[in-house]
Amino acid sequence: MLALEQVEPAAAPPIESFSDCTVFQTDEWLNFVEETQGAQRVVAVVRDGNTVVGRFTGLIVKRLGVRLLGSPSPGWTTAYMGFNLQPDVSRVEALTALNRFAFKDLGCIHYEVMDRSITAEQVDELGYRYRPLAGFEIDLTRSEDELFATMHRNIRYETRRAKRAGVTIEEAVDDGFAEDYYTQLIEVFKRQGLKPTYDISRVRSLIRHLLPVGRLLLLRARESEGSCASTLLALGFNGQAYFWGASSRRHLKVPHRNESLLWYAMRYWKTRGMTVFDMGGGGEYKRRYGGKAIIVPWIRKSRYPGMDLIREGMRRYSIFRQRRGADSASPPKQTKPSDG
Structure with a gap:
């Protein structure tokens, strides 16, 4: 059975050692998300017994006092994160292990993940909710x-x-x-x-x-x-x-x-x-x-019933604010080069 274990980033296998790694899993991208979202990175190794067979990359944000794990989350202008696994490792099993890791080990009440190598059929097998992201x-x-x-x-x-x-x-x-x-x-x-x-x-x-x-x-x-x-x-x-x-x-x-x-x-x-x-x-x-x-499932899982309704309400409120603020949008102020 697979299990995830949080480690210091330097202790995980380098992201470049995996053939399926993306720019959104690199240190530079995580620095960008941490800075713009007030997030904290989470790097975990995926173990099969005592053997490390992959890694997981995500970030935690706190909203209204609760911990949310994104890999990525909506609004981060970030695409494929999720897992990096050896070819023979099941992503369905890895998702099951993520469920335990996110809720029990990290203390999050909700997580989202978009992994380019996870199919809608695999998510359906687990019965998780997802939004199909077309591209x-x-x-x-x-x-x-x-x-x-x-x-x-x-x-x-x-x-x-x-x-x-x-x-x-x-x-x-x-x-x-x-x-x-x-x-x-x-x-x-x-x-x-x-x-x-x-x-x-x-x-x-x-x-x-x-x-x-x-x-x-x-x-x-x-x-x-x-x-x-x-x-x-x-x-x-x-x-x-x-x-x-x-x-x-x-x-x-x-x-x-x-x-x-x-x-x-x-x-x-x-x-x-x-x-x-x-x-x-x-x-x-x-x-x-x-x-x-292409269609990539953007998976979401909540620890408590009703979280999806809260999430949808927040999404609708964000759209409302976006429309309401359109008339007030103004060009950015010029800054000195040292600020850029």
């Missing part, structure tokens, strides 16, 4: 010509149109990128009567932790006269690239939105050994980039 993955092992040809003709047209109009893509490393991105993000959300679900400090934190280690790509698209038209952030690690966010101005001379940026990001990570580009969730516009549809 798309693009196969970067194909040639650039094949990648471009599989995109919808409108995507190809807009990409070529932007190039003809003199739109250029630049890789950013400067402190002003967060302000450019977030100012445009406010505009994008305001068009929908909403405000962003996070503030600019999260973008700055992401850049501070991930850019220096080469796992984050920042892109700007500039129009022919030099103005910043749109921005994009994409992650890459261990063969997997991930779309994290993009934004754009509303009134552009060339209404190319983010097609050129995404096409650049795909090629950038492809040349750096990434074999898959995850589009980061669903949306019909993402389907047009030629990826295959």
